[in-house]
Amino acid sequence: MVDLPQNLIRLGVQAGSKADAISQVAALLIEAGNVAPNYLSGMLAREEQANTYLGSGIAIPHGTPETRNLIRKTGIAVLQVPGGVQWGEGGETVRLVVGIAAASDEHLDILRRLTRVLSNDELVEKLSTTTDPADLQEALTGERPAAAPSPAAPELPFTAQVTLPNPLGMHARPATGLANLVRSRGGRVRLTRDSGESADATRLMEVLSLGLTRGTALTVSAESRETLAAVTDAIRAGLGDDLSAAPAQTAPVRREPDWAPQHVGATVEGVAAADGLVVGVTRQHAPRPLDVRDEPSDPAQDAARLDTALAAAHAELKVLVDDVGTKFGADKAAIFLAHQELLSDEGTVQDTVSRILDGHGAAWAYQAATGERIAKLQKLDDPTLAARAADLGDVQRRVLRQLLGIREADVQASGPVILLATDLTPSDTARLGPDTLLGFVTAQGGPTSHTAIIARGLGLPAVVAAGPGVLEVPDGTPAILDGAAGRLYLNPSEADVHSARERQGALQQEREAARAARFEPGATRDGARVEVAANINRAADALAALEAGAEGVGLMRTEFLFLERDSVPSEDEQEQEYRAMALALEGRPLIIRTLDIGGDKEVPYLGLAREDNSFLGLRGIRLCFERPDLFLPQLRAVARVAKDHPNVHLMFPMISTLEDFRRARAIFDGVRRELDVPSVPLGVMIEVPSAALIAEALATEVDFFSVGTNDLTQYTLAMDRLHPQLARQTDAMHPAVLQLIALTVQAAERHGKWVGVCGGAAGDEVGALMLAGLGVRELSVSTPQIAGVKAALRGRTLAELQALAREALTQPTAESVRALVRPPEREGARA
Numbered sequence: 001m002v003d004l005p006q007n008l009i010r011l012g013v014q015a016g017s018k019a020d021a022i023s024q025v026a027a028l029l030i031e032a033g034n035v036a037p038n039y040l041s042g043m044l045a046r047e048e049q050a051n052t053y054l055g056s057g058i059a060i061p062h063g064t065p066e067t068r069n070l071i072r073k074t075g076i077a078v079l080q081v082p083g084g085v086q087w088g089e090g091g092e093t094v095r096l097v098v099g100i101a102a103a104s105d106e107h108l109d110i111l112r113r114l115t116r117v118l119s120n121d122e123l124v125e126k127l128s129t130t131t132d133p134a135d136l137q138e139a140l141t142g143e144r145p146a147a148a149p150s151p152a153a154p155e156l157p158f159t160a161q162v163t164l165p166n167p168l169g170m171h172a173r174p175a176t177g178l179a180n181l182v183r184s185r186g187g188r189v190r191l192t193r194d195s196g197e198s199a200d201a202t203r204l205m206e207v208l209s210l211g212l213t214r215g216t217a218l219t220v221s222a223e224s225r226e227t228l229a230a231v232t233d234a235i236r237a238g239l240g241d242d243l244s245a246a247p248a249q250t251a252p253v254r255r256e257p258d259w260a261p262q263h264v265g266a267t268v269e270g271v272a273a274a275d276g277l278v279v280g281v282t283r284q285h286a287p288r289p290l291d292v293r294d295e296p297s298d299p300a301q302d303a304a305r306l307d308t309a310l311a312a313a314h315a316e317l318k319v320l321v322d323d324v325g326t327k328f329g330a331d332k333a334a335i336f337l338a339h340q341e342l343l344s345d346e347g348t349v350q351d352t353v354s355r356i357l358d359g360h361g362a363a364w365a366y367q368a369a370t371g372e373r374i375a376k377l378q379k380l381d382d383p384t385l386a387a388r389a390a391d392l393g394d395v396q397r398r399v400l401r402q403l404l405g406i407r408e409a410d411v412q413a414s415g416p417v418i419l420l421a422t423d424l425t426p427s428d429t430a431r432l433g434p435d436t437l438l439g440f441v442t443a444q445g446g447p448t449s450h451t452a453i454i455a456r457g458l459g460l461p462a463v464v465a466a467g468p469g470v471l472e473v474p475d476g477t478p479a480i481l482d483g484a485a486g487r488l489y490l491n492p493s494e495a496d497v498h499s500a501r502e503r504q505g506a507l508q509q510e511r512e513a514a515r516a517a518r519f520e521p522g523a524t525r526d527g528a529r530v531e532v533a534a535n536i537n538r539a540a541d542a543l544a545a546l547e548a549g550a551e552g553v554g555l556m557r558t559e560f561l562f563l564e565r566d567s568v569p570s571e572d573e574q575e576q577e578y579r580a581m582a583l584a585l586e587g588r589p590l591i592i593r594t595l596d597i598g599g600d601k602e603v604p605y606l607g608l609a610r611e612d613n614s615f616l617g618l619r620g621i622r623l624c625f626e627r628p629d630l631f632l633p634q635l636r637a638v639a640r641v642a643k644d645h646p647n648v649h650l651m652f653p654m655i656s657t658l659e660d661f662r663r664a665r666a667i668f669d670g671v672r673r674e675l676d677v678p679s680v681p682l683g684v685m686i687e688v689p690s691a692a693l694i695a696e697a698l699a700t701e702v703d704f705f706s707v708g709t710n711d712l713t714q715y716t717l718a719m720d721r722l723h724p725q726l727a728r729q730t731d732a733m734h735p736a737v738l739q740l741i742a743l744t745v746q747a748a749e750r751h752g753k754w755v756g757v758c759g760g761a762a763g764d765e766v767g768a769l770m771l772a773g774l775g776v777r778e779l780s781v782s783t784p785q786i787a788g789v790k791a792a793l794r795g796r797t798l799a800e801l802q803a804l805a806r807e808a809l810t811q812p813t814a815e816s817v818r819a820l821v822r823p824p825e826r827e828g829a830r831a
Contacts (some may be wrong), residue, residue, distance in 0.1 A: 004141050008032055008077040009133040015085040018094075019044065022061045025099035028077035034101045035063075035071050042067025043099070051088040054300040056124045059087050062100035065358050071101045078136050082129050095128040098140075102357065156190060156221035158228045163217055166241045170212035172338035172388050174239035175204050179341060181234055187223040189231055201231070204338075205345045205373050208388055259503045261480060265491030268466050268473075270441060272486035273451075276461025277507065278438040279500050282477045282490075283417035285440075287428070290400050294364035302362040303353055309362070309402035313343055316398060324430050326535075326557075326710075326760075326782075335391075335426055342395045348373060363403040370396040390451065394425035418481050418488070420470050424451050429458070439481045441488050443468050459784075463488060514791035518549030522779070522790050528798035530772045532790050533589065533780040535758055539580035545783045549790060552589035554706065554780020555651075555758035556581060558634065559596050568606070568630065574637035582645035589647055591683065591706065591756075591780075592638055594664075595630055596620050596653040606630075615714070620654025620685075621664055635671045643677040651706055655684040658697050665701075687711035687759075692740035695747035702753065705744055707776070709759025709767070713737050731814035732761035733770065738808055738817070745775035756780060765792040766821045772798075773805030 008028050015021035026040040042063030046052065052061045063070070077099045084093040127139055138144040166174055182189045182201045189201035191210065194217055199206035212218070220235070222228035259277070296302065317340050325333030342348075348369050355365035370392060377389035401407065419440040421428075429440075429451050437460055445451060445464035455462040461483025473479075473490060480489040480500045492500070505512070522532035533554030534545035538561075542553065561569045561577060569577075582590050597606070597619065606627075624631035642648040652664045661684055672680065686692050687708035695705070709732040713719075716737050719730045741757075748755045756778030761767035763781035768789045771779060781789055796804075808817045 004076060004078070004137050005032075006133045006137070006145075008075065009080075009136055010078070011080045011131060011133060013079055013081055014083060015079070015081050015097075018047070018085060018087050021059075021079060021081060021085050021087075021094070021097045022047065022099070025061065025077050025079040025097050028079070029075060029099055029101050032075060032077070034073045034075035034077075039063055039067055039070040039101065042070065050296075050298045052298070052300055053087045053092045053094065055304060056121070057084070057093060057095040057128060058098065058124070059092075059094040059096070060098045060100055060300055062102060062357065068102070073101075075101050076140070078140070080128065080130075080136070096124075102354075156188060156223055158223070158225050159219055159221045160228055160232050161217065162220055162232045162235050164212050164214060165236060166238055167214055168241065169214055169216075170207060170210070172204070172208065172342065172391055173334050174241050175207045176334075176338045176341040177239040178207065178231070178234065179204055181231065181239075182227070185227045185230060187227050189223075189227060190221045192219040192221065193217075203345060203347050204341045205347055205392075209373070209376050259482070259500070260485075260487075261489050261492045261496030261499065263493040263496055264480075264489040266489075268441065268463075268470050268488040268490065270463040270466030270470075270486050270488070272484055273445070273464045274439075274455040274460060274462035275484040276439060276459065276481075277483070277500060277504055278418065278461055278481050279497055279504070280416065280418050280438045280479065280481075281475075282420050282473050282479050283475050284471065284473070285419045285421040285424070285428075287397070288406065290367075290397065290404060290406070292363045292367045292400060292404070293361070295361040296356075296359050296364075297361065299356050299359070302356045302365075305403065306349075306352060306356065306362045306366065309366075309399050310343060310349070312402045313395070313398045314340060317343065320427065320430065332430075336430075339391060339395050339398075339426070342392055343399070363400055366399055366403065367396065370399075390423060390425060390445065394427050397425065398427065418479050420473055422471060426451050429455055429460075439463075439483060441466050441470050441481065443470050510791075511788075514787040515549075517794070518787040518790060520549075520790065520794075522551060522793055524772065524793055524796055524798045524801060526797040526799075528772075529777065530793055531589075531756075531778040532786055532793075533591075533756070533778060534783050534786060535780050536581075536783070539577050539584060541783070542581050542584035545786070546584070546588075548783045548786045550588075550783070550786055552585060552591075552647075553581065554589070554591050554756055554778055556590065556592045557596070558593060562595065562597065562606075571633035571637050574634055575640050578637055578641040578648070579645070582641055582648055585647060587647050589649060590645070591649040591651050591758075593651045593653055593685070594621070594638075595624055595634055597623055621652050621660055622654060625663065631667070632671065635668050636675065639668070639672050639675050639677045639680070642672075642680045643675065646678075649681040649683060649704070651683040651685060651704075653685045653708070654687065655698075656688040656690045658694060658701070661698060661701065685711075685758075686740075686744050686755075687715065689716050689740060692744050695744040696750070699747045699751040699753050704753055705748055705755045706778075706780070707741055707744060707755065707757045707759060709737065709741075709757060709761035712740060712759065713761075716740060731818075732759065732764075732767060733808070733814040733817040735809060735811050735813070735817060738770065738774065738805075741771065741776070742774050742805075742809060749775060754778065763789060765789060766818050768792055769796060769801055769821055770805055770808055770817065773801030773803070773808075 010024070010028060013024065015024060022043050023040060026035070026043055029035045029039065030037050043061045046062060046064045049064070053059045079097040079099070081095050081097065084095050086092070087094040123139065127136055130136065134144050164170060179202045190198050191201055191207065192198040193210055197210055199210050201207065220228060220232050222231060317336050321333045321336045324336060351369040352365045355368060356362055374389045374392050374396065377392065416436060416438045418438050421440065421442050423442045423444040424440060439461035440455070441463045443466055461481050463481065463483060463486050466488065470488065477490055478492065478497070480492050480496065482489070489496070522530045524530065531551045532549070533552040534548070534550035535555040535557070536542060536545055536553055537557050545553065558574070561574060578592060618626055638648065638650055650668065652661065655661050665682055668682070681703040683704040683706055684691065684698060684702050685708045686695065686705050689712070691698065692712070713730050713732045713734065717730060717734060745755050754777045755775065757771050757776050758780040762771060762779040763785035765788060768779055769792060772793060779789060804820055807820055811817045811820070
């Protein structure tokens, strides 16, 4: 961080022209000894090459690359011109002139801060008129100067030795956890190998580039004993990794197949990444090439474009984290949290901005900065750590798409295919998913990549590192993919296809039995009803849910109407979506949840203020109360549909007090009366502990409860369910969470109301059994889980489940609760 002493700030000055202003700010740098006197000519020459106007009345004049040799010491100077000075032919008026003398990249953090100041009109006005130089110092350096400087502290005086225990080494997720831990405590921490290589613990790329494998000896250096102890303890504990997992093998052992065809045209061998056996046709997948040219424009504008692209990419990842977390669990979502950390890596951003200031275009500069780091990761000896290059490549492509203004092309095929590709990114795998893929084979990649992890979560067979030959297979080639054996069989004989399908049948016997009975009502073996519904995001998902055996929609997440666009959906657009879903369900229950934005779901175009702890701030119903412009059109759209479809129910999220529900009900009742709509069943989400504890009072006024186990668990245990270090501990089977659900059920039963669960625990077969035993009468799950949950319920009587639940409430941990139910291991492939 470059200092900004008060002698480099001039307030309340006048300037007759742009050249006069540049001369004055250059004089400050010359007087302070930062630059030689003729550096001014370089600043004026730069202005001839490109306009340094940044926006919002701020300009950043600086020298040309050829005059860097005139810089004696990196520094910045600030000239405040309250009356303004014309800057450029566009008639821009500048009131803050920030002169930059950049001998290295130390000034880049200030440039990044400036691009963020632009969006805050109130702060720009304050800085343009303030009479206190400390205001400018704080805005541009992040620190307000102390009354008197304190003596310099010794350089990271506290050190300790630690051996890395992580089976897969220091990969992106534990490195992200380490960076977050250090930031939360403040101060600096460095990691140093025996070879002398070191890294700032908050810079993810530096840490990954050390190539730290299991057993690596490290020296940890910190500014305080307390921070040192916290960091070394966290490293020894694995930073959220499972230390009992098998270590990554440098040369994976190929498993002999349990089944093999007899007559095939060719066999492509790779490395097994995800089990499963599928029969289908191939499809080559080559992502749209990104034509990145070095097309420099005004450096200030390019820096602002970079900042906008990074923010847009971050918002995309927020949506992806939520979607993946909802569908596949927090551990898969943590992959994309690590992508967010890669996206905001300070060293990468600073390197990019430095290249921009040297006269390169934003896209070219970002590609060059990230490309160097990708190449460095690829050279690491450890395959797990080298595989993180694919993660950074994923992030790189996401940002470049924003800078170039292009979208990823969808896979076009008549049905699910066996995808063949050079490599797939984690985003590709999550985006394409089981509706598009039977499985995939990549020429590159590794079995410990995040792409492979997501494939296993999706139940997609996958083979990686199959070599370039796989890219020469024509589209539409008949094939059999055996993920467990790491083999792709091309042009199999009819007999082999028949044999493969028989093998699939054996592997899927249990699954098929469940699917065959998917339309039977959800019930225990002795007939006690437990309705099994679907969680869906769009009307288009309703038919697939019904085909999978859903008995209704227990949760329609209306926020996806807002998340997947760049403007607020109108009342008519929302009505159209809700009406289509109500029609598709043909009288089956439809529970529509009002807008649940905030916390882990953000919508950039809504302009919501950033909150330090958004999970405890304006989210769910709280945001709706503050934004009637969002809430009232949604309520009107729901009411218009409910007038014609009595199967519509309405549910309010993030209810924490009785007053919350009464206020929401009163607003909806006003809308309903205005539109002459009959009563609509109203429910509340039980996702805040206070709601469970006042369930008795709520039960007298609501029509139903729906427990959101994901949020209820994180609020009860005070653990962010998406935190890289804590995600594995946020288990809804924790007895404390089960106790709150039991309280809710008991209160509901006393008042003749019913309780459903729409959180992740409902789709977990162990969770489904426990919840049914507690008295939950509706389980709303993701579509692929419906048949399995129904089958699990049919395997037990209600009395057995009630006994299990009673025992679970006496257990000390989530692990001991899960140990009460030992479902059989399920292996096999996706049909």
